[in-house]
Each structure stands twice: as C-alpha cells, then as structure tokens.
Amino acid sequence: MTARASFLFAFTLAMALAAVGNPATAAAGEAISARLSPSEAEVGLGFDGARIRVEGEAPPGCDVLLTVLGERAKMTFSSKRKAWAFWIAGEKVAFENAPALYILKSSAPVAGILPESKAMEMGLGKEGLVASLASSSSPVQLLGAREMVRLQKKLGLYDTDGGEIVVKPDGRWAVDVNLPGRAPIGSYEVTAIAVRGREAVSSAKALFVLRPSRPVALIAGFARSHGFVYGAVAVILAIMAGLAAGGLFEKR
Amino acid sequence: MNVYLPVASMTANLALLVGLGGVVGFLSGLLGVGGGFLLTPLLIMMGIDPVVSAASGTCSLAGASASGTLAHLRARNVDVAMGSFLLAGGVAGGGFGTWLVKLLRSQGSADVVIIAAYVVLLASVGIVMFVEGLLSRVRSEAEDGKETALCRVLQRLPFTREFPVSGVRTSPLAPLALGFLVGVMASLMGVGGGFFLIPAMTFALGMPMRVVVGTSLFQMLFTSAFVAVMQAGLNHGVDIILAMGIFAGSTAGARLGAMAARRVNASQLKLLLALMVLGLSLKMLNDLLKSPALIFAAGGG
Numbered sequence: 001m002t003a004r005a006s007f008l009f010a011f012t013l014a015m016a017l018a019a020v021g022n023p024a025t026a027a028a029g030e031a032i033s034a035r036l037s038p039s040e041a042e043v044g045l046g047f048d049g050a051r052i053r054v055e056g057e058a059p060p061g062c063d064v065l066l067t068v069l070g071e072r073a074k075m076t077f078s079s080k081r082k083a084w085a086f087w088i089a090g091e092k093v094a095f096e097n098a099p100a101l102y103i104l105k106s107s108a109p110v111a112g113i114l115p116e117s118k119a120m121e122m123g124l125g126k127e128g129l130v131a132s133l134a135s136s137s138s139p140v141q142l143l144g145a146r147e148m149v150r151l152q153k154k155l156g157l158y159d160t161d162g163g164e165i166v167v168k169p170d171g172r173w174a175v176d177v178n179l180p181g182r183a184p185i186g187s188y189e190v191t192a193i194a195v196r197g198r199e200a201v202s203s204a205k206a207l208f209v210l211r212p213s214r215p216v217a218l219i220a221g222f223a224r225s226h227g228f229v230y231g232a233v234a235v236i237l238a239i240m241a242g243l244a245a246g247g248l249f250e251k252r
Numbered sequence: 253m254n255v256y257l258p259v260a261s262m263t264a265n266l267a268l269l270v271g272l273g274g275v276v277g278f279l280s281g282l283l284g285v286g287g288g289f290l291l292t293p294l295l296i297m298m299g300i301d302p303v304v305s306a307a308s309g310t311c312s313l314a315g316a317s318a319s320g321t322l323a324h325l326r327a328r329n330v331d332v333a334m335g336s337f338l339l340a341g342g343v344a345g346g347g348f349g350t351w352l353v354k355l356l357r358s359q360g361s362a363d364v365v366i367i368a369a370y371v372v373l374l375a376s377v378g379i380v381m382f383v384e385g386l387l388s389r390v391r392s393e394a395e396d397g398k399e400t401a402l403c404r405v406l407q408r409l410p411f412t413r414e415f416p417v418s419g420v421r422t423s424p425l426a427p428l429a430l431g432f433l434v435g436v437m438a439s440l441m442g443v444g445g446g447f448f449l450i451p452a453m454t455f456a457l458g459m460p461m462r463v464v465v466g467t468s469l470f471q472m473l474f475t476s477a478f479v480a481v482m483q484a485g486l487n488h489g490v491d492i493i494l495a496m497g498i499f500a501g502s503t504a505g506a507r508l509g510a511m512a513a514r515r516v517n518a519s520q521l522k523l524l525l526a527l528m529v530l531g532l533s534l535k536m537l538n539d540l541l542k543s544p545a546l547i548f549a550a551g552g553g
Contacts, residue, residue, distance in 0.1 A: 045493065047256040048263050086368065086540040155299050181254060181263025182299065212258075219258040223488055231311075231484025234492045235477045238315030238499055245315075245503040246322035 070100030259491035273501025281509020307489030324466030345435020378529035385522035
C-alpha cells in the first residue's frame with residue numbers, strides 16, 4: 001500500500017468513526033449549556049448570601065429545569081412523641097444522603113413539564129426530594145423526610161417551588177439564584193435540564209464554590225482542631241471584655 | 253447589618269444579637285439570673301444550631317457575669333465565701349446530674365418525669381416567692397434577709413460559721429448542699445441554676461436580696477466559664493463572633509440592670525423574680541402540652 005493509499009484509508013476510517021461514534025455530533029442541536037457568573041464567592045465576616053447568575057442556551061422548543069444542590073451529608077432529626085399529655089423527645093431519624101441546600105428553578109411548573117413519576121425519579125420538586133431523602137418507604141422515614149423538607153424550607157435552605165427561569169424564543173435562558181446567608185461553605189452542583197414533550201432531552205452541569213475567607217477559616221479551623229484551647233481563649237476574651245466594660249462604666 | 257458566624261456557619265443580624273444580649277444582660281444585672289432560659293430558645297428561633305446557641309450564650313454570659321460581678325464587688329454585694337461553697341457544691345452536683353441524665357434517659361420515659369417535676373418545682377418556687385414578695389411589701393423592708401424556719405434547721409448542722417458579708421451564721425454544708433442540688437437540677441434541665449439558687453439563698457440561707465444577686469453573679473461567672481470551655485472542647489459549639497455580639501449588648505444591659513437593682517427595693521425584686529419564674533413554668537407547661545408545629549426538629553446527635 002502506497003503512502004497516499006494509507007493516508008486515504010486512515011482519513012476515511014477517522015471520518016466514519018466520527019460520524020457513528022460521536023452522538024454529540026448528531027445531537028449537537030439538542031444540547032443545553034449552563035454558565036455561572038460568578039462561579040465562586042468568598043464567605044467573609046460580612047457575608048450575607050450570594051447571588052449566582054445562571055444562563056445558557058436550550059434546544060429549540062424546550063423548557064428548562066435547574067437544580068442547585070449542596071454537598072450531601074448525614075442529617076439527624078429528633079422527633080417528638082406524646083407521652084401521657086406531654087410532648088417529649090422521641091426517636092431520632094437519620095437521612096444519610098441529604099443535600100445541605102436544594103434550590104429548584106424552572107421555566108414552567110414542574111408538573112406541566114414532566115410526568116409525576118419522572119419528576120419523582122429525578123428527585124425534582126417537593127415530593128421528588130422527599131422520595132430521594134427517605135431511605136425506605138416506611139411511614140416514619142417518609143413523614144420524617146417531609147418534615148425535614150418543611151424545616152429546611154423554613155430555614156431558607158430548601159426551595160422546591162420552581163419557576164423564575166425565562167427562556168427567550170431563540171433558546172437563551174437565564175435565572176438568578178440566591179444562596180442564603182446560612183448556605184454552608186463548600187461546593188454546589190448546578191444542573192440544567194432541557195425538557196421537551198415531557199422527556200428530558202439533555203443536561204449540563206456546572207460547579208459553584210463557596211470558600212471561606214482567611215479570618216473565617218482561621219476561627220472555624222481553630223474551633224474544630226483545638227476546641228479546649230479555643231474555648232479557653234474565647235472565655236478569657238469574654239471575661240476581659242466584661243471587666244474592661246465594667247471599668248469603663250465605673251469611670252463614667 | 254449582618255455578620256457571619258464562622259462556627260454556626262450562617263449569617264445573623266448583628267443588631268438583633270446585641271438587642272437580645274441587652275435584654276438578657278438587664279435581667280442578669282437586675283435579678284442575678286443568667287438568662288440562659290431566655291437566650292438559648294431565642295437564638296434557636298433565629299435558626300442557630302441548639303448546641304452553638306447554648307454554648308455561645310454561656311460564653312457571653314461569662315463576660316457579662318464578670319462585668320456584673322465587678323460592679324457588685326465594688327458595692328460590697330458579693331459574699332465570696334458563700335459563693336465559693338455554692339460553686340463547689342454546684343460543680344459536684346453538675347457532674348452527678350450529668351451522670352443521672354444518662355441513667356434516666358436510658359430507662360425510657362424518664363424525660364417526662366423530669367420535665368413535669370421541673371414545672372411543678374418552678375411553679376411552687378414562683379408561688380412561694382410571689383406570696384413572700386407581696387407579704388414583705390406589707391411588712392417592713394427590714395425583714396429582707398430574715399431567718400426562716402429552714403435557716404434555723406440548717407444552723408444546727410456542724411461546722412457553723414459566720415458569713416459577715418451576708419450577715420448570716422450557718423453551716424458551710426448548707427451552701428454546699430444547695431449548690432449540689434442546683435447543679436443537679438441545672439444538668440437535668442440544661443438551663444442555668446439562677447432560678448433555683450436565688451430563692452434558695454433567700455429562703456434557706458436567709459441572705460439579704462442585695463447580696464444574693466451579687467453572689468449569684470459571682471457563682472455564675474465561674475460556672476459559665478467552665479461550661480463554655482467544656483462545650484467548646486467537647487461539642488465545638490462556641491462561636492466567638494456570636495458570643496461577642498451577645499456580649500456587646502449584655503454588658504450594657506447588665507450595667508443598666510445593676511443600676512435599676514439599686515433603685516428597686518428587695519420586695520419588688522422578689523416579686524419580679526417570682527413573676528419570671530411563674531412565667532417560665534407556664535411557658536414550659538405550654539411547650540409540653542401544645543402540639544408542636546413540626547414533629548421533627550434539627551439536631552439530636
């Protein structure tokens with residue numbers, strides 16, 4: 001085989017593989033994109049929450065769903081039970097994989113975009129989130145998960161209401177996501193899903209990071225790594241401040 | 253203006269924290285009670301983790317108590333000897349109470365018995381103090397710090413000695429035992445012992461109200477400092493920014509409370525304290541009986 005023939009064979013094979021093996025080429029028009037601005041924020045002593053602008057392009061005729069999920073960790077909740085006439089502490093319920101934060105945004109009500117079963121499967125909306133939290137379908141787990149979602153909503157950490165995404169006729173979409181002041185330090189997974197005909201067409205992920213400023217990291221780190229010393233320092237500072245304040249008032 | 257709390261991992265309104273500290277400090281300066289019963293639930297209502305609320309509140313209390321104790325020391329209103337015996341008893345009682353809590357909780361429904369007993373005890377103390385406060389308004393002020401029948405019984409215990417600042421003669425075993433009892437109760441209920449200690453000093457030891465407030469603050473200074481260090485070491489619960497925010501308000505509040513205490517007579521102080529004790533017992537009873545808004549609460553280990 002001549003060099004020219006070898007080149008032609010390799011070129012043809014490469015083109016064939018590209019056409020068959022890369023579905024993205026075929027589905028390029030169906031891909032959704034998501035960009036964050038900013039993609040990180042610093043948590044200083046004056047931190048009061050963060051606003052993230054999420055925008056991108058959706059395939060033609062698609063609705064857009066967006067979830068922002070905090071890092072997953074074990075969360076324990078104590079229940080209350082009635083003994084005689086009194087409400088007292090009852091058993092504890094643990095959720096092994098609960099996101100620290102959950103925000104859902106959508107370009108239309110979730111029930112109108114996706115079938116209920118699909119939304120549940122994808123953990124979207126209040127009931128989807130409850131189903132994803134409960135480790136079993138036992139009544140205690142489901143009741144606990146429902147109550148936990150209510151509690152986290154009250155604290156501003158879970159928002160399952162949806163809405164707020166605006167999709168323009170050319171497919172460009174955007175939404176502002178507000179992370180509350182109690183959003184924990186860490187990374188947040190932002191997922192945009194394009195939906196058409198009650199089916200998910202494509203998705204895109206991006207990462208947002210909340211990182212501590214130097215003073216916040218210093219205080220939190222000291223409190224965790226040298227608890228007793230930190231406690232002693234805090235108490236000495238409080239007492240010294242108390243004595244100084246007492247002396248100051250006395251002079252006046 | 254909002255401030256970020258590095259240990260609580262959340263933002264809080266600074267003015268609210270300072271205001272809250274001011275109210276608690278005022279009560280502390282006026283009545284000698286710690287105010288933990290008020291501060292911790294309010295911080296929890298602000299969404300701060302219960303452990304961080306209790307621990308940081310205790311830390312700020314150490315600062316406010318230091319300020320209040322200094323003011324009362326200068327006014328010669330602190331019986332250091334009596335306070336030391338109460339403190340020693342309180343530390344022992346706190347240790348015993350912590351062990352007792354573990355034991356009772358391992359036996360199932362002990363919680364309800366403890367809480368019901370606490371409500372009954374608080375209500376009884378409140379009613380007795382309220383009646384006593386009303387009677388002493390009718391009687392002369394000179395009867396403040398008078399010997400009760402219980403005082404005379406305690407005087408028969410061994411090692412009786414004079415406590416010149418309080419102007420009483422009693423056995424050191426009495427404040428040790430009272431301190432122990434207060435420590436046990438405080439551990440069982442997870443609140444400071446001021447509500448038990450102050451009536452106990454008045455009725456069992458016969459101390460005048462003027463000295464009771466200062467001595468209670470003196471005892472509280474050491475107790476809160478010890479508890480805050482333990483909470484920071486074992487539970488990582490002390491948020492220094494939160495503690496300082498509360499302290500900024502409480503130190504001014506404590507000062508105002510101490511000034512108000514000088515203008516209010518003993519019977520009025522007793523009535524005020526009685527009303528607070530009664531209010532607290534009613535609130536606890538209400539919490540126990542009322543159906544909770546949420547069946548589940550955050551935390552719980």
